[in-house]
Amino acid sequence: MSDIAATTDLPVRLIATSGPNATSVNEHAGAAAARARAGIHRGIDVGRMIRVDQAGEYGATRIYAGQLAVMGDRASHSAEITAMAREEDRHNAEFNALMTRRGVRPTILQPFWSAAGYTLGAVTALLGPEAAMACTAAVEEEIDRHYSDQLDELEMHGVCTDSADPELSDMIEDFREDERQHRDTALAHGAEKALGYPLLSGAIRLGCRAAIRLAERI
Numbered sequence: 001m002s003d004i005a006a007t008t009d010l011p012v013r014l015i016a017t018s019g020p021n022a023t024s025v026n027e028h029a030g031a032a033a034a035r036a037r038a039g040i041h042r043g044i045d046v047g048r049m050i051r052v053d054q055a056g057e058y059g060a061t062r063i064y065a066g067q068l069a070v071m072g073d074r075a076s077h078s079a080e081i082t083a084m085a086r087e088e089d090r091h092n093a094e095f096n097a098l099m100t101r102r103g104v105r106p107t108i109l110q111p112f113w114s115a116a117g118y119t120l121g122a123v124t125a126l127l128g129p130e131a132a133m134a135c136t137a138a139v140e141e142e143i144d145r146h147y148s149d150q151l152d153e154l155e156m157h158g159v160c161t162d163s164a165d166p167e168l169s170d171m172i173e174d175f176r177e178d179e180r181q182h183r184d185t186a187l188a189h190g191a192e193k194a195l196g197y198p199l200l201s202g203a204i205r206l207g208c209r210a211a212i213r214l215a216e217r218i
């Protein structure tokens with residue numbers, strides 16, 4: 001083995017693919033590519049992760065659409081909600097594009113998320129601006145937790161400190177930052193002043209967790 005091959009990973013692979021072990025290495029690469037196409041990397045189902053994330057981001061766009069339909073663009077907090085809705089549109093569009101690139105099927109519950117998200121947004125907006133903010137704070141708290149769990153899982157199945165899927169990890173980290181800001185914006189705009197806040201927040205967070213589990217499976 002050359003000095004270079006002894007100190008780096010890449011030359012070892014280059015030597016193996018042209019040496020006596022070439023067939024087995026190439027077969028291994030073929031199997032890895034087939035697994036990658038199926039969305040399975042290093043023993044984790046990345047396709048399932050992308051499916052639930054896209055469902056969540058789509059649901060978020062519908063929540064804000066429901067809130068804005070009730071509140072209009074001149075109510076207090078409409079500007080904040082409109083800004084957050086734009087970011088959800090970007091998250092959703094990027095997950096849609098990733099799904100297309102990877103050939104991941106969307107959840108078959110898409111029409112349900114559309115109606116459920118819109119209804120949740122509309123109902124909380126009808127309860128008042130603080131309830132609308134309480135909805136955002138609760139949803140984003142759960143999304144933050146969900147994205148953090150996914151990042152841990154991707155890192156756990158990665159190599160050294162690398163993620164098992166760096167492209168997906170980068171997206172999740174980027175979006176998680178936005179979600180945390182949405183939660184902080186909602187808290188800064190009176191989420192906790194909503195009538196029955198602990199009950200409302202608890203119910204929404206429970207619903208989010210159930211939705212995440214459903215979207216992972218169906």
Ligand SMILES: [Fe+2]
Pocket residue numbers: 057060087088091175178179
């Ligand atoms: Fe989002």
Ligand SMILES: [Fe+2]
Pocket residue numbers: 060084088140178179182
């Ligand atoms: Fe968000």
